[in-house]
Amino acid sequence: MTLWSAVTPDHINPVGVAPDAMLDLELSDSTTPPVPIPTRLSEPQLTDPFWQESPTLPGSAGEHLLQSAYGTEKRARRFYDDQVLDRLNDEMKEFIGRMELAFVATSDARGECDSSLRAGPPGFVEVLDDQHVCYPEYRGNGVMASLGNISENPHVGILLVDFVTDLIGLHLNGKARIVEDADLRGIYPALPSEFDRGRTPERWVVVQVEEAYIHCRKHIPRMMPVLRERTWGTDDVKRKGGDYFSAKGMPRPWHEVSA
Secondary structure, three states: OOHHHHOOHHHOOOOOOOOHHHOOOOOOOOOOOOOOOOOOOOOOOOOOOOOOOOOOOOOOHHHHHHHHHHOOHHHHHHHHHHHOEOOOOHHHHHHHOOOOEEEEEEEOOOOOEEEEEEEOOOOOOEEEEOOEEEEEEOOOOOOOHHHHHHHHOOEEEEEEEEOOOOOEEEEEEEEEEEEEHHHHHHHOOOOOOOOHHHOOOOEEEEEEEEEEEEEOOOOOOOOOOOOOOOOOOOOOHHHHOOOOOOOOOOOOHHHOOOO
């Protein structure tokens, strides 16, 4: 069995996770029922003004409705036709191969959102083929906010931005799966096994790209990379960054004892 037989649109698992053998998360105790994930050709819940004319048009029914309401249909259609692809072309692959950070947006089955930052050496987001990329997950604070959302809802949005040279961005939207490091490495043995400071990935997020398109440079600031100093051997919490916002010790609603 190949990995991609499990991520093609006809075989999407409604909860967006890899097969049990590839998943190191216990989901059986989840109180949130799985939400069926509609395919691109399913009838939208909102009345899409462009549905009859172009059922495969990129974007959501909501954005199509607002295009109609605000009179931007022609501009939007031109952008779809000129810039939106359902796969990666060679220029996009080259761009991904030199990026050092990515912004990742996810949401749970109820639509409650989270955004996070992933970073690494150039090319830490690996291009597997024209329609699949993956990025590593390491040992962290144990919260699993992004992975938890993906386990309920596979839809993700990734934004990669070149702040240094070309001042341009690339959006990748699609469906994600959580795959253990050993399983993915068995299919792609050339994956890097070690990154900064000797970190080894515990697992990977594999994304099937459904939309890939440009983020224009108009409002992207230019930044200059500099050497940075990390203060590991200090007791100063501000310098270490662990409690930078002085949140520790403040009251939380989940600490309150009900009467």
